[in-house]
Amino acid sequence: MRTLRSIFRRKLRATLTIFGITIGVLALVVMGSIAEKLSLLVDGGTEYYADKVIVSGSTGMGGFSTEPISTDLIADIEDVDGVARAAGSVMMLLETDPSAVSMGVAANIQATDFREEGFETFESEIVEGRALERDDRGVAVVGADLVSRLDAEVGGTIDVRGEEFEVIGILGKTLTAPDMAVQIPLADAQRLLVADLPSAIAESVEPATLITSIAVYLDADADPDEMAEVIAHQVPDITAMGPAGFEASVKEPLKIFNQIIYAIAVVSLLVGGLSVVNTMTMSVAERTREVGVRKAIGATDGAIMRQFIAESAVMGLIGGLVGLGLGALIAAGGNQAGAASATELFLVTPRLAIGSVAFALVLGVLSGLYPAWHAARLNPVQALRYE
């Protein structure tokens, strides 16, 4: 309380200083929440890719390829030593002309041949309705982030590439790729895939032989990165990607992106910190006489130091809390605004919230160190004479 009264003795100045910290923390929270969202997305990917090899067409980039390949490859790959099971799947973008630039994963269609059953450990939970079954046709399970965009409800229908699909299930939120996916039966996906091909080719292929990627499950003792090389070597005209490939193609660029985001936020927070240094230095100069009096009535240097550090720490803390509040508000508002188009951009995680407030607090303490030290060192007699 005393500390607060001391700080707000100069209301405008204290408010402006705290506002400086607030803006810094706001930037940290808002930008950090984007980074957190992307990180979780990628963490999900890391988990998914950890134990397997993803095979796709020769131009593809691992599991992100939409280039058609033949189902014959499944058998070829299962012939490779160390491979336990290969499962084909089709992935394609939900929109034929993805007009909106999206952060993270674009809305997509996914279908699988169920050969992964018993091998896949990454599971998405069904929160409503049921999961796809082998003989389903014309039905869909919708990812959490696409529910409002597609206006999906169990029993209703959604429009997938101009065709109507009955919604039989809704996926729980995973905070990673499946949130942006519509799962449909493989045969339906293959038909849509062929429809996408140039008509000359489309007429000559059998839809049931087309997939876009193969998930390769390995024997327990096989190293997925080594196996990726082995498979790429033995099976022609494909690319095979293990966990290291995912790291290199997705995780590393994201890490750099995150570092840039955090660097910008931290710089803006440091500017706020400098304004605390300035305010505290002025405050000490103005209160030189008060310091003299406090010393005269028995304050030790340590007590003076603690007093001023407490003031700058409290300024940092208030700025941090207000910044977190505003940042969380902006993130929530942004997500609400983006909900219709399924672009949830922000995620304020507990570690981000605690981290940014703690950072503001530490910054407050550090900013107060020099002014406080200066105050503590004042000679009481000279401080008392100071006008």
Added chain:
Amino acid sequence: MEPIIRVTDVTRRYRLGKQNYVDALRGASLSVAPGEMVAIMGPSGSGKSTLMHIAGCLDRPDAGEVWLVGRRVDTLKGRELARLRGREVGFIFQGFNLVPTMTALENVALAAEYAGASRKTAAMRAQALLENVGLADRLRHVPSELSGGQQQRVAIARALVNEPAIVMGDEPTGDLDTATSNEIVGIMRDINRDRGTTFVIVTHNPEVAAACDRTVQMRDGVVDGQLLTAG
């Protein structure tokens, strides 16, 4: 009787610039008996305040000895000096020098807290003292809501809160009108009589000096005369 304050041949030079300095004290000596009320008078720049600061552990001499309550203090380090100052010496200043954001009660309690009292004990002692100096109804007022006389009474209560043996006043009535000044001197006199607290008061005011037991006259950094008050 062993003096409670003994300052012997003390010198103190203040540096103002590289070549520029002032010899505030040039071998001043002063001895004060326990329970005595002493006024220090002298022209501006004669070293009265410096002598008081050194005797009160706020400043250290360049040479000479300072003994306080039976202890040599001129050789003490900052922390011990601050402790001793907090417990054994109370200060009253001309400009009252209360912390402006704190209430009367908090200002008085602060000194007790610095001396190690808990917040609760400090507040209790502060309240009792403020009631003593007639401010029972002003406990929660901040200095700007108090008159000069009332502020100085808060300062007196603050000086007494750690039950120091000595109270030092640096022109304690300098900013007050005559009536209020007499009132403050009266309060100090009462405390001196009732509690046996030793007072050392730097003043320009002959009436204040007349109310003390003895007046010490300073000139050019030395004590050059003493006058016992009749009565």
